[in-house]
Amino acid sequence: MSESIQPDVTVDSRGATCPGPLMDLIGKVKKLEPGTVVELLTTDSSSSHDVPEWVDKAGHETLDVVEHEDEGYWSVFIETTK
Amino acid sequence: MTERIVIVGGGTGGTVLTNRLTDELAHEIDAGDVEVTLVNDTPEQTYKPAFLYVAFGKKTMHEARRPLSDLVDLRHANLLVDRVTGIDTESKHLTLAKDDGGLDYDHLVLAMGANLxxxxxxxxxxxxxxxxxxxxxxxxxxxxxxxxxxxxxxxxxxxxxxxxxxxxxxxxxxxxxxxxxxxxxxxxxxxxxxxxxxxxxxxxxxxxxxxxxxxxxxxxxxxxxxxxxxxxxxxxxxxxxxxxxxxxxxxxxHTGSELVSDAGLGDDGWVEVDKNTLEAKNADDVYAIGDVADLPTSKAGSVAHYAAGTVAARLASRVRGLVPTETYDGKTICFIESGMDEATFVEFGYGDEPVVREPSQLLHWSKLAYNESYWLTARGLI
The missing domain is CATH 3.50.50.60 (FAD/NAD(P)-binding domain)
Incomplete structure (x- = not known):
């Protein structure tokens, strides 16, 4: 599925430890219009779980979480709903 | 030729660095080989950890301020009270609010802190x-x-x-x-x-x-x-x-500095640096310490303090033509009040999970004692 997702915005938080990636995403989402697709790049494994938890809590939608095993990072795709 | 080191920001990082440099390089400064200039937009430093105590009526703002001229060694460092309005890392030049001529540098250290x-x-x-x-x-x-x-x-x-x-x-x-x-x-x-x-x-x-x-x-x-x-x-x-x-x-x-983003040193106003050498990733001969540096650790005074020591050692090596070897490992120390008469503290480096010790009255007194002796840190003594 993820190969077909074309993000409107990419947040590159690779190298940042928790809660950096989530805070980077929250800061970005604050400024986006509904219906924006965001790809969060993170090397922090816990963020691949914590970010979808916040996305759900905030009423947005997690589209996919993709692990790039060879490169050692995750892509978390979300879509803003409000 | 004189090597000009310019430090922007007279908070903890800026004053510790100035004092470490003037102490380490006093001989070279006396010989005219090195010049150290600290630029700050006010003539005094405010000790920000005091704000928490001010809120509870336990300290006054008067106690939290000292003139920078009392904190740095003016025999060996220039103190310039002016506001930097632009950074050109290509020509190695700073524009200033008051001085039309601006300021040239050979080595620049940014220590402007964070903004609300x-x-x-x-x-x-x-x-x-x-x-x-x-x-x-x-x-x-x-x-x-x-x-x-x-x-x-x-x-x-x-x-x-x-x-x-x-x-x-x-x-x-x-x-x-x-x-x-x-x-x-x-x-x-x-x-x-x-x-x-x-x-x-x-x-x-x-x-x-x-x-x-x-x-x-x-x-x-x-x-x-x-x-x-x-x-x-x-x-x-x-x-x-x-x-x-x-x-x-x-x-x-909080935000970083527009000076930083305008100079291409970091998109969000925090200077992108190598976390160990504190050297800017997007310009030569530029360093950042303290809150303005985009480091994967806390924006705390202890981080500015220890990072300043690293940059002082690296700059001393540079001006002497030696290979800098000193690095910053993310050392961070925070006292944490857990009431009005007890506290704990944590110490950690990059990637470490700190251990929170049992709170005690002794640690509370230690925090209060450090608040009083902080000005010795600013002077580069502890």
Missing amino acids: DPDEVPGLKEGGHHFYGPNGAEKLRDALAGFTEGHVVLSVIGVPHMCPAAPVEFVLMADAWFRERGIRDQVEITYTYPIMRAHGIQSIADWATELFDERDINLETFFNAEEIDPEANVVKTMEGTELDYDLLVAIPP
């Missing part, structure tokens, strides 16, 4: 207090002094922010302070944090959560304030929740 940006959240300036600046701390002191009943909400809005332990300290101190005044049963206290736990560092979050539970302090997580209604006294969040308050104490959003 309360306008990012509508209603925050009108509806919220804070203790992250001198005026805010004094206003909060007055508000707390007159507060006898109702709901105190401490909301961490801005992350990253200066002194990451201070919000936890504030509610634990407020709890003890209201108990001392005999009105704790008339005051509800709530602490909110943007992510899924009470603090960015797991062990501090675990420790704080247990204490909050013991002391009847409410905890709200995944709480990102996006609007304050100062008329209705309500915090509205990105998550769709609302929280009523009688006294809102917010940690305002």
